[in-house]
Amino acid sequence: xxxTDLRPGLALKMDNRLYLITKVEHRTPGNxxxxxxxxxxxxxxxxLIDKRLRSGEEVEQVDLDRRPMEYLYKNGDMFVFMDxxxxxxxxxxxxxxxxxxxxxxxxTSVVVNWCDGKAISIEMPNMVELVVKDTTPxxxxxxxxxxxxxxxxxxxxxxxxxxxxxIGEKVRVSTEDGSYQSRA
Numbered sequence: 001x002x003x004t005d006l007r008p009g010l011a012l013k014m015d016n017r018l019y020l021i022t023k024v025e026h027r028t029p030g031n032x033x034x035x036x037x038x039x040x041x042x043x044x045x046x047x048l049i050d051k052r053l054r055s056g057e058e059v060e061q062v063d064l065d066r067r068p069m070e071y072l073y074k075n076g077d078m079f080v081f082m083d084x085x086x087x088x089x090x091x092x093x094x095x096x097x098x099x100x101x102x103x104x105x106x107x108t109s110v111v112v113n114w115c116d117g118k119a120i121s122i123e124m125p126n127m128v129e130l131v132v133k134d135t136t137p138x139x140x141x142x143x144x145x146x147x148x149x150x151x152x153x154x155x156x157x158x159x160x161x162x163x164x165x166x167i168g169e170k171v172r173v174s175t176e177d178g179s180y181q182s183r184a
Contacts, residue, residue, distance in 0.1 A: 001061040003036040003053040009123065011062040011115055018043040018062060020121055026055070043120050046095070065114040073106050081112065092119060102157040103128045103175045124175045129184040130154050132169050135161065
């Protein structure tokens with residue numbers, strides 16, 4: 001696969017190690033040659049590595065087994081997931097799961113990427129719909145403006161919403177940065 005075709009979520013094998021791409025940026029600085037700046041997560045150590053690849057350089061892609069799994073519940077410091085095909089339950093650590101509990105409610109389906117029988121990453125949806133649990137009261141007649149107020153959602157995620165959003169309303173939130181997108 002060429003370096004210009006890389007995108008986040010793909011797995012690569014470089015220097016006999018497995019990496020997961022977290023960020024890709026194609027750069028063409030002034031009068032220099034174009035290159036691809038890639039942020040990689042080492043799947044063995046969990047370390048983040050910044051790598052620069054020549055534009056068009058060949059890299060070895062690793063095929064991932066994408067399995068739909070259901071996030072069931074939190075058990076102490078572990079999170080329990082169930083495979084939707086064989087109903088097998090596995091526990092994953094809080095470090096592995098990351099921000100998932102802030103965006104996804106229990107009993108929600110997510111996609112877990114597997115490589116060589118080991119879970120390596122979780123794909124979250126781009127947008128989620130959550131109910132506002134706590135915020136300051138709405139202002140009567142308030143319309144969409146650039147003023148935002150703090151709100152806490154049902155999962156514990158804190159975000160900023162427009163003044164007309166009240167407690168109990170369902171809002172769409174981006175899982176990329178936790179920002180309010182619209183009413184649901």
